[in-house]
Amino acid sequence: MPALTRLAEDEAIFRDSVYEFADREIRPLAREMDEHAKFSPELIKKLFELGVMSVEVPESYGGAGGTFFHSVLAVESLSRVDPSIGVLVDVQNTLVINAVMRWGTDEIKRKYLPKFATSLIGAYCLSEAGSGSDAFAMATRATEVNDAVKGDGFAINGRKLWITNGNEADMFIVFANVNPDAGYRGITAFIVDRGTPGFTVGKKEDKLGIRASSTCELIFEDCVVPKSQILGEVGKGYKVAIETLNEGRIGIGAQMLGLAQGALDHTIGYIKERKQFGKPIADFQGVQFQIARMAMDVETTRLLVYNSARLRDAGQPFLTEAAMCKIHSSEVAERVASMAINLYGGNGFVKEYPVEKLYRDAKIGQIYEGTSNMQLMTIAKGILS
Numbered sequence: 001m002p003a004l005t006r007l008a009e010d011e012a013i014f015r016d017s018v019y020e021f022a023d024r025e026i027r028p029l030a031r032e033m034d035e036h037a038k039f040s041p042e043l044i045k046k047l048f049e050l051g052v053m054s055v056e057v058p059e060s061y062g063g064a065g066g067t068f069f070h071s072v073l074a075v076e077s078l079s080r081v082d083p084s085i086g087v088l089v090d091v092q093n094t095l096v097i098n099a100v101m102r103w104g105t106d107e108i109k110r111k112y113l114p115k116f117a118t119s120l121i122g123a124y125c126l127s128e129a130g131s132g133s134d135a136f137a138m139a140t141r142a143t144e145v146n147d148a149v150k151g152d153g154f155a156i157n158g159r160k161l162w163i164t165n166g167n168e169a170d171m172f173i174v175f176a177n178v179n180p181d182a183g184y185r186g187i188t189a190f191i192v193d194r195g196t197p198g199f200t201v202g203k204k205e206d207k208l209g210i211r212a213s214s215t216c217e218l219i220f221e222d223c224v225v226p227k228s229q230i231l232g233e234v235g236k237g238y239k240v241a242i243e244t245l246n247e248g249r250i251g252i253g254a255q256m257l258g259l260a261q262g263a264l265d266h267t268i269g270y271i272k273e274r275k276q277f278g279k280p281i282a283d284f285q286g287v288q289f290q291i292a293r294m295a296m297d298v299e300t301t302r303l304l305v306y307n308s309a310r311l312r313d314a315g316q317p318f319l320t321e322a323a324m325c326k327i328h329s330s331e332v333a334e335r336v337a338s339m340a341i342n343l344y345g346g347n348g349f350v351k352e353y354p355v356e357k358l359y360r361d362a363k364i365g366q367i368y369e370g371t372s373n374m375q376l377m378t379i380a381k382g383i384l385s
């Protein structure tokens with residue numbers, strides 16, 4: 001692997017061990033999981049055993065006690081083999097666990113953090129049919145209740161759309177507005193457990209890429225959640241959403257980085273084997289220039305992703321860098337996967353070879369956790385203010 005960017009020794013060991021796991025355990029299953037649009041449950045168990053489902057959970061709660069940077073390395077290494085597994089692990093670490101660690105009460109931390117280390121998968125539920133880029137225009141409402149029939153807490157009513165891990169998750173961070181007159185200052189984050197009366201997981205989407213990752217609708221009908229399940233404060237859910245998504249973007253950058261590296265790995269192997277005009281196509285300068293551009297794209301992406309993650313861990317401003325990393329990595333992933341198909345020729349276009357899947361998987365990077373236009377707005381604001 002052309003890893004030009006320096007890592008500390010423990011980081012390099014961690015990244016390589018996750019990649020070795022992905023190569024051994026995920027690669028043989030990736031195509032079948034894509035076809036059936038479903039994760040292997042045994043594989044998910046192994047991800048927990050490996051520690052990548054609780055990278056930043058402190059050791060005192062049974063987690064791996066790593067840094068945000070370690071989460072990013074895990075997402076990169078897994079996505080190098082299968083970006084669907086990459087997003088499962090990304091949402092779990094950079095959105096869900098991150099939010100619980102930062103905003104959870106001691107009670108919430110004691111309830112959820114140990115379980116993230118063993119079997120609990122989380123989901124992050126912000127988007128709705130009518131509110132995507134304009135996420136705070138959500139229509140889901142939470143109304144305070146305190147009676148013998150409905151219970152004591154908030155009753156959530158509404159529907160969420162596009163929720164990653166919807167099928168596998170047992171805990172859901174759900175954003176709802178408790179006071180629409182206050183606009184975004186009414187938004188509140190609740191933790192809803194699967195099985196809570198009034199909460200059902202609806203339709204699962206049939207997607208172009210990252211097909212093994214579930215993307216579901218969620219339905220809330222008078223779903224009463226106790227006040228102890230509020231994450232952060234009432235009316236401060238917008239802060240929970242913004243701050244976690246700012247960091248989550250770096251995770252998507254890592255997913256797209258891994259994807260692009262995976263496409264490059266495959267292509268290097270292929271062009272050395274495939275012969276035309278009596279020699280390997282890697283011997284032609286035209287092909288060499290194309291692979292050199294792919295490698296350059298991957299490396300510039302790695303620099304942006306690692307730098308954003310390091311800034312975040314150092315407590316320094318990283319918003320503009322994270323937005324750059326998300327848009328650049330997703331464009332590179334699409335470009336590199338597309339060139340991989342070109343260099344495979346006809347074989348690139350069929351499912352027997354791995355690169356058509358990576359091309360399909362790349363498209364989502366420009367859409368979720370803030371579309372490319374939203375990232376450009378953040379970058380422009382950052383550099384003009």
Ligand SMILES: Cc1cc2nc3c(=O)[nH]c(=O)nc-3n(C[C@H](O)[C@H](O)[C@H](O)COP(=O)(O)OP(=O)(O)OC[C@H]3O[C@@H](n4cnc5c(N)ncnc54)[C@H](O)[C@@H]3O)c2cc1C
Pocket residue numbers: 091124125126127129131132133134161162163164165207215364367368369370371372373374
């Ligand atoms: C596979 C998948 C998984 C997802 N997972 C999750 C999840 O786990 N949790 C969750 O909450 N959400 C999730 N999402 C939702 C995702 O974050 C939204 O789809 C995304 O934010 C875009 O919202 P939208 O689809 O409503 O598009 P829209 O907001 O309708 O955007 C459509 C187009 O208009 C452009 N646009 C909109 N407003 C502006 C503007 N002001 N200026 C310029 N251009 C603009 C956009 O850039 C885009 O090109 C997921 C989506 C998908 C497809």
